[in-house]
Amino acid sequence: MDEKLQATVSNVHDYWNTHTLGFQYVTDRSIKPGTPEFFAHIRPWMNPYKFPWIMERIDRESKLLKGKHLLEIGCGMGYDSLEFLKRSVHVTATDLTPNAVKMTLQHFEVEGVKAEDVRTANALELPFEDNTFDAVWSNGVLHATGDTRRAIAEARRVLKPGGRAIISHFYRKPSWMYTVNRLGRENIEYKEEDPPVNEFYTDEEVLDFFQGYKVVEAVHEHERLLRARRDGWKAFLYHNILMPTYNNFLPSSVALKYAYKISVTAIKI
Numbered sequence: 001m002d003e004k005l006q007a008t009v010s011n012v013h014d015y016w017n018t019h020t021l022g023f024q025y026v027t028d029r030s031i032k033p034g035t036p037e038f039f040a041h042i043r044p045w046m047n048p049y050k051f052p053w054i055m056e057r058i059d060r061e062s063k064l065l066k067g068k069h070l071l072e073i074g075c076g077m078g079y080d081s082l083e084f085l086k087r088s089v090h091v092t093a094t095d096l097t098p099n100a101v102k103m104t105l106q107h108f109e110v111e112g113v114k115a116e117d118v119r120t121a122n123a124l125e126l127p128f129e130d131n132t133f134d135a136v137w138s139n140g141v142l143h144a145t146g147d148t149r150r151a152i153a154e155a156r157r158v159l160k161p162g163g164r165a166i167i168s169h170f171y172r173k174p175s176w177m178y179t180v181n182r183l184g185r186e187n188i189e190y191k192e193e194d195p196p197v198n199e200f201y202t203d204e205e206v207l208d209f210f211q212g213y214k215v216v217e218a219v220h221e222h223e224r225l226l227r228a229r230r231d232g233w234k235a236f237l238y239h240n241i242l243m244p245t246y247n248n249f250l251p252s253s254v255a256l257k258y259a260y261k262i263s264v265t266a267i268k269i
């Protein structure tokens with residue numbers, strides 16, 4: 001990695017190590033992080049439970065991957081990996097930040113599941129041999145690394161030929177969230193501060209990253225506005241004007257065109 005990319009990764013690391021995804025949804029500060037109550041408290045706000053299409057994709061992939069080896073890149077608190085483990089997939093869960101790894105280990109212990117490995121790893125320089133995994137899963141991560149093309153090439157390197165890359169929730173443009181983020185000057189992840197990198201891409205840009213893969217699915221998702229755990233006047237406008245108008249009056253075809261996210265499943269060729 002050159003110095004510029006290294007500096008970006010260091011900033012990304014410092015942000016996420018102090019903002020592990022999930023803490024922004026805690027409303028009861030008396031709950032101790034890492035306990036069963038803690039993981040249950042934020043669960044409804046975490047990806048597989050908040051977005052039904054993620055759980056459906058985990059279900060679909062698990063049927064193909066039973067007894068096989070999956071690498072998760074950017075596991076956060078480990079909710080996605082946990083669902084794969086419950087479905088008899090062998091999982092190596094990784095994240096750039098030690099705090100995410102710590103939370104994931106506590107989460108797996110609370111749930112009584114065992115991963116093959118849980119460790120820090122940088123998506124841009126994965127510490128694994130070529131052709132190691134049957135699948136790579138990464139949800140809401142690679143567009144936030146500083147070099148998306150390189151991250152997707154790294155995923156390909158560690159996949160066995162024929163292995164599946166399931167890379168979900170790239171941020172799209174044009175999309176309703178792109179407008180809210182840019183025109184509305186509203187942060188996406190934590191209301192006080194967004195990560196140093198969170199790229200929005202056109203569909204063409206996303207698909208072009210998948211060199212050396214055969215793309216088997218590319219779908220727009222998160223086309224309707226969901227409730228946000230935010231308050232203040234912007235949240236009031238979002239919940240009471242934008243959300244009902246957008247969700248009730250915009251035809252599905254238009255909403256899908258301006259969906260917030262695109263998810264790609266691709267096979268290493």
Ligand SMILES: C[S@@+](CC[C@H](N)C(=O)[O-])C[C@H]1O[C@@H](n2cnc3c(N)ncnc32)[C@H](O)[C@@H]1O
Pocket residue numbers: 009012016017020021046047073074075076077078079094095096097100121122123124138139140141144145
């Ligand atoms: C938006 S969170 C998503 C977490 C998790 N996938 C989920 O959906 O709950 C982004 C995660 O990507 C991780 N991340 C960012 N850059 C990374 C990199 N270069 N390598 C590995 N993980 C990275 C962050 O530490 C953070 O946990």
